[in-house]
């Protein structure tokens with residue numbers, strides 16, 4: 001029964017990649033391989049397991065969601081990670097995005113402000129055998145100073161603008177991928193650091209839960 005379920009989920013992952021990611025322009029082979037490998041159904045509450053590979057976000061409790069597979073893939077592709085890179089994620093949530101990053105980079109640092117989510121994600125990631133992910137509880141809008149600078153920073157919640165501490169913690173030639181804009185509708189932006197200066201490129205419209213914190217939306221705190 002369990003072996004059958006595993007095979008079914010593998011098949012659903014394959015369909016997710018073939019029908020949701022490739023036709024929408026996810027072409028990076030390493031990104032696609034990571035999506036084929038990471039068992040997304042293990043990151044959602046048991047009652048939503050059957051929905052894990054759907055083309056939409058899924059509730060993970062505490063009023064938060066695991067983002068739609070395509071959005072996770074697009075943001076990951078925008079980071080252009082290399083094997084030796086060090087990457088910071090703001091908004092651990094279920095831990096799924098962190099697992100995808102761990103397949104593509106050398107070291108992953110991820111922060112979450114809700115204790116129950118961080119603890120749950122840590123358990124799942126440990127069970128799956130990830131050893132290159134460090135988790136921290138706290139306000140990720142401040143970044144994670146201890147391990148700076150980062151080759152890439154990904155923010156999986158929305159901010160009014162790219163937080164200054166995150167821009168500072170980027171390595172030269174690094175990339176910050178972040179939804180920016182109003183609280184209910186944003187633009188996915190890629191901020192690049194070149195010779196100490198920043199450029200911002202808009203990728204597409206998106207809708208994310210708010211980044212709650214000092215350099216995010218204070219009014220939701």
Ligand code: SAM
Nearest residue numbers: 091093094096097112113140156157211212213
């Ligand atoms: N990346 C997650 C995943 O793979 O499941 C999905 C993240 S969910 C869309 C956004 C997360 O950002 C929520 O878990 C929320 O609690 C978290 N968040 C919001 N503000 C934060 C902050 N200042 N620092 C850290 N995490 C924050």
